[in-house]
Amino acid sequence: MYPPHLVAPMKADLTSVGFQELLTAEAVDNFMTDAEGITLVMVNSVCGCAAGAARPGVKAALAKSEIKPDNLVTVFAGVDTDAVNKMREYTLPYPPSSPAIAMFRDDELIHFIERHHIEGRSAEMIAQHLVMAFDEFCGEKA
Numbered sequence: 001m002y003p004p005h006l007v008a009p010m011k012a013d014l015t016s017v018g019f020q021e022l023l024t025a026e027a028v029d030n031f032m033t034d035a036e037g038i039t040l041v042m043v044n045s046v047c048g049c050a051a052g053a054a055r056p057g058v059k060a061a062l063a064k065s066e067i068k069p070d071n072l073v074t075v076f077a078g079v080d081t082d083a084v085n086k087m088r089e090y091t092l093p094y095p096p097s098s099p100a101i102a103m104f105r106d107d108e109l110i111h112f113i114e115r116h117h118i119e120g121r122s123a124e125m126i127a128q129h130l131v132m133a134f135d136e137f138c139g140e141k142a
Contacts, residue, residue, distance in 0.1 A: 002046055007079050013055050014042055017062060019072040025086035028075065032090055032107045037070030038138045040130075041087060043100040045077040049119045050099040057118075057126025058101060065131045067138045069103065101130070103137055110137055 015021055019042065022028045042058055044050060062068055075083040077098035088096050090104070094112050101118075103111040111133050118126060 001081070002078050004079075007046060007076060010044060010046060010051070010055070011074070011076060014044060014058070014072075014074045017059050017072075019074040021080075022073050022075050022083050022087070023080050025082040028083050028086040028090070031071075031073060032104070035071060035104060035107055037106070038110075039071040039073060039104045040069040041091075041102040041104065042072075042074045043077055043084060043087065043098045043102070044074050045098040047099065049115065053121055053123050053126050054099040054101065054118050056123035057121075058130065060123055060127035061130035061134065064127060065134045067134045069134065069138055101126075103133060105137065 011021060020031075022031055040058070042054065044055070062072075075087045077084050084098070090107065091100070091102050091109055091112060094100075094114060097114040097116075099115060099118055101113040102109060113126075113129065
């Protein structure tokens with residue numbers, strides 16, 4: 001478990017642009033049960049690829065795209081363990097991955113970016129990928 005003061009800026013990196021933190025397994029279940037529309041989930045972490053590519057890529061995609069998900073939520077690996085484990089149940093059959101980026105229509109997983117698709121890629125590449133996913137999935141909300 002990482003100290004709260006260490007991860008606070010990493011959490012704020014997403015919450016400051018509108019992400020809702022889900023801190024417990026119950027919060028994840030409650031959110032996913034009631035979720036409507038397209039939800040973008042960022043499984044945040046302290047690793048370099050989260051700091052260098054995933055978080056900046058997600059933020060750039062949201063800034064660039066006119067079409068955006070209806071909901072933005074985040075869980076933090078290594079910190080909010082129960083919440084992350086519960087969210088990982090929703091991202092099955094994919095194995096645990098952090099960082100990771102998932103998109104859901106209501107509670108159905110429709111797109112998933114695993115850590116190995118984030119590592120070695122730039123924030124701009126992640127942003128381009130997400131903008132294309134937003135265009136594909138967020139534009140067809142029915």
